[in-house]
Amino acid sequence: MKIIGADERLAEKRGAKILITGPTGVGKTSLLRTVDPKYTLFIDAEAGDLSVRDVPIDTIRIDDWRTAVDLACRIGGPNPSFGPASAYSAAHYEAVGGALPDLDRYHTIFVDSLSELSRVSFRHAEQQPEATSARTGAKDTRGAYGLHGRQMVHWLQQLQHARAKNVVFVAVLERVTDEFNRLVEWRSQLEGGKTGRELPAIVDQVLTMQFVDFGDGRPVRSFVCTSPNPWGFPAKDRSGRLEQLEPPDLGKLIAKLIPATAAPVKAA
Numbered sequence: 001m002k003i004i005g006a007d008e009r010l011a012e013k014r015g016a017k018i019l020i021t022g023p024t025g026v027g028k029t030s031l032l033r034t035v036d037p038k039y040t041l042f043i044d045a046e047a048g049d050l051s052v053r054d055v056p057i058d059t060i061r062i063d064d065w066r067t068a069v070d071l072a073c074r075i076g077g078p079n080p081s082f083g084p085a086s087a088y089s090a091a092h093y094e095a096v097g098g099a100l101p102d103l104d105r106y107h108t109i110f111v112d113s114l115s116e117l118s119r120v121s122f123r124h125a126e127q128q129p130e131a132t133s134a135r136t137g138a139k140d141t142r143g144a145y146g147l148h149g150r151q152m153v154h155w156l157q158q159l160q161h162a163r164a165k166n167v168v169f170v171a172v173l174e175r176v177t178d179e180f181n182r183l184v185e186w187r188s189q190l191e192g193g194k195t196g197r198e199l200p201a202i203v204d205q206v207l208t209m210q211f212v213d214f215g216d217g218r219p220v221r222s223f224v225c226t227s228p229n230p231w232g233f234p235a236k237d238r239s240g241r242l243e244q245l246e247p248p249d250l251g252k253l254i255a256k257l258i259p260a261t262a263a264p265v266k267a268a
Helices: 006-011 029-034 065-076 090-095 114-126 141-160 194-202 250-257
Strands: 017-022 040-044 058-061 108-112 166-177 183-188 205-212 220-224
Touching: 017 194, 017 250, 029 108, 029 166, 029 250, 065 090, 065 114, 065 141, 114 141, 114 166, 141 166, 141 194, 183 194
Parallel strands: 017 166, 017 205, 040 058, 040 108, 108 166
Antiparallel strands: 166 183, 205 220
8 A cells, every 4th residue: 555645646647538429420530630640549449430541540450359358458557456367467467468569659549439349348248158047058148238247347447547548438329218209318329238327437528529509500519528418418527627518629628638748639
């Protein structure tokens, strides 16, 4: 146990953990154009990078859960709360080769998208022994969802503990209605319920990227950053630095959140 002095704590490099949710086609992936690609690592789980095909950015593609877990371990580092046989333990960190080469030069990790990664996680969970009834040998859906929820939350917390990095999670925004097609809520599109419930407490910021109509019939693309808001969109500002609406520029938003340690903003 170590007491971290006030001066030491204030001098630490700190990154923001951000969830950006928005409807398909609003331009979430295109936010990569607003950050300096030299200092950004693009985690591509969707194979949906057509909108940024000309952006010269380092990329890691994820097609299976094992790769996602190994990557989170290398970014977040070993977690002493896990035993040697567990993911994210010191043994796991050593087994995957420690931190990624040149990881220090990346200020921002951009994960696109959490919606797809949740599907990858669930497919993995379905194939594990926990998803099969020990008594009948039949598929146990509750067991699969339970395992999926736990491993998704552990994965998010692993990246949450990469203190010096900005980690941006992108997710699809889903409109939930009742049987009369009346809006019940807006929420992130994620497999299962546990991840969606716990995610807002894990990240520092929840932003909705959406077209906002100010009454003139000409919707403007914006970040909705605070809650409550007139549209009922998911939002949270732990920093207290953001206005309710901010321009959809990720680089400038990060600089506003952490002005002393923000990564360089890409020149216009």
